[in-house]
Amino acid sequence: MSVQSALRLQICGPLVVERDGLRLDPGLPGRQGRLMFTYLVVNRHRQVPRDELAEALWRSPDSAAIDARLNPLISKLRHVFGPDTVDGRVTVQLHFPDAWIDLEAAVEAIHRAESAVAQQDWTRAWGPALVALVVAERGFLPGEDADWIDQTRDQLAEIRLRALECYAAAGPGIAGAELAAAVRAGRRLIALDPLRESGHRYLMQALAAQDNLAEALTVYGVLSDLLREQLGVSPSPATRALYQQLLERT
Secondary structure: OOOHHHEEEEOOOOOEEEEOOEEOHHHOOHHHHHHHHHHHHHOOOOOEEHHHHHHHHHOOOOHHHHHHHHHHHHHHHHHHHOOOOEEOOOEEEEOOOOOEEHHHHHHHHHHHHHHHHHOOOHHHHHHHHHHHHHHHOOOOOOOOOOHHHHHHHHHHHHHHHHHHHHHHHHHHHHOOOHHHHHHHHHHHHHHHOOOOHHHHHHHHHHHHHOOOHHHHHHHHHHHHHHHHHHOOOOOOHHHHHHHHHHHHHO
């Protein structure tokens, strides 16, 4: 097994870098080194210009001092990960071809979960949805502020919503104890994005699967009032059709 193949990176939540069970992140060079490392991980599939990297770390860096500020950090990264893992001569790029990275794993997992939901393969959707949800809920670089950090946080927020959708969709199909989990996922979707109709539909379906038709119909009423007050529109045809189906069961 190559050195890189055993590398695991958690950049969502607390930064954790492991190789063969050994923690490497304590060797990263302070706050700026951790920020630089995380930026390079997020952008690891391309060569990052030095001035771009400097702006990601210091916003308005002195162009004459960029090399002097970056070179010690790059040198320390090479010391931690090996001389061939960090290319920093002209542009800067990490070479971790076989590393497992939690953000990339979440992106891949949500695609698998959505594909399984589209095929109504609820059991196959459940695991990837949970993987994506766990990663997305860890957050990203708490306490730090930069445009690229906000963009990654927005990406994680969207993954979180999509994972909750898949999780809520899978619950009624799996049934059993997952029905209660699907109800909780639907409620969280509504709390996070009240105007996202899918959250209301998944909650209605989960409640109906619990034979709680009265509350499922109440959810529709709340959504209808919210859409009218906030957007001046009615629920979508898909939501209205679900409402009619539930009405016919009462």
